[in-house]
Amino acid sequence: MVNFNGDILSQDTLFLNQENRGLKYGDGLFETIRVVNGKIFFWEDHYLRLMASMRIMRMEIPMNFTMEFLEEQLLNTIASNGLENSPARVRLSVFRNNGGYYLPETNEISYIMEVGELDSPFYMIHQQDYVVELFKDFYVNPDMLSTLKSNNKAINVVGSIYAKENGYQNCLLLNNQKQVVEALNGNLFLVMGNTIKTPPKKDGCLNGIIRKKLIEIVGKLEAYTLEEASISPFELQKADELFITNAIVGIQPITRYRKKNFETKVASDLLGKLNAAARLG
Known part of the structure; x- marks a missing residue:
């Protein structure tokens, strides 16, 4: 219905x-x-x-x-x-x-x-392999329209087909300045040591709900430092962790990008805090 x-x-x-x-x-x-x-x-x-x-x-x-x-x-x-x-x-x-x-x-x-x-009442970490690649056929324009959850999703559709054809679970999108903006279906976070980094909205990323909630959550934690700053493709393989966020999955850890395998420790830690925030808010 x-x-x-x-x-x-x-x-x-x-x-x-x-x-x-x-x-x-x-x-x-x-x-x-x-x-x-x-x-x-x-x-x-x-x-x-x-x-x-x-x-x-x-x-x-x-x-x-x-x-x-x-x-x-x-x-x-x-x-x-x-x-x-x-x-x-x-x-x-x-x-x-x-x-x-x-x-x-x-x-x-x-x-x-x-x-x-949905399968579960809680946000959960799924342990299966989750491999991503850059999608470079088309680029996100870094403007306000790109931050909206609108019906104009041609790049996400074509990128999803590319990912399926090449055996990837997802792809990361670039803007026309060649900065990493987001995944096909969510926002991107990068972990390096105790620093958690996510692209700023001015780079063209979606104004995501879980992105916003995690920024609020991490901002209250002494264990981490949150940065909203541009991410270059060269940073991806240097990261300790990469994960994607959206309102349905919550947090999806990336396990591999090219030759680099990633941990999921920070993503798992934040997922528990996200579930607590969802129950309260």
Whole structure:
């Protein structure tokens, strides 16, 4: 079951058409949200990011688009799929309504919520090999639009195909200054000794929710120093650890990049603290 503008519909209902601006122009945004037993992880952060992104995209925010309204719609959608007592993944998509070409006829929006079940109620470290490579066919532009979770994800799609064809679990993206920006499906963190480093948003990385939470968590720990600074490809093989973050997986350690194998000690330590923050917030 999916939620389209507050109506719960069967997944095979034809409620969109060829005029959809998300399809025609990528004129849409989305949030991917973890919900466990009716608790929405980091809901305020997701909501505020969506509102800020809609403003940047010049979308009209409906008067009823409060945190409370969207939370109710999320939980109703989860319940309609029988997952109210299970870990679930929700994708909340927002797109401008039909009409116009590049210039829209309206800035009013519609939304869709779709749900899938997850394996675990907790963020977990999976011990299997996780090998990455640089994706150098196309580059991320270091601007504000690149930080949005928008429907314009061509580089992520093509990069994912490249990774599958070449036996990698993921790829790392570069911006047009040849700095490492992020992974195909999340933000990147590099560990060197007691220093944890992640690219700054000005380099074009996604304004990730788990990125934000880890920056907050590490900032309170005496054992580590956090740096938001550009990462060159040459630094990757010098690192002690590399890991990727996103709202569904939490923390995904990278086990190998080219000839370098990496530890997972810091990632495992931070994962416990991230799970604690998710339960509290």
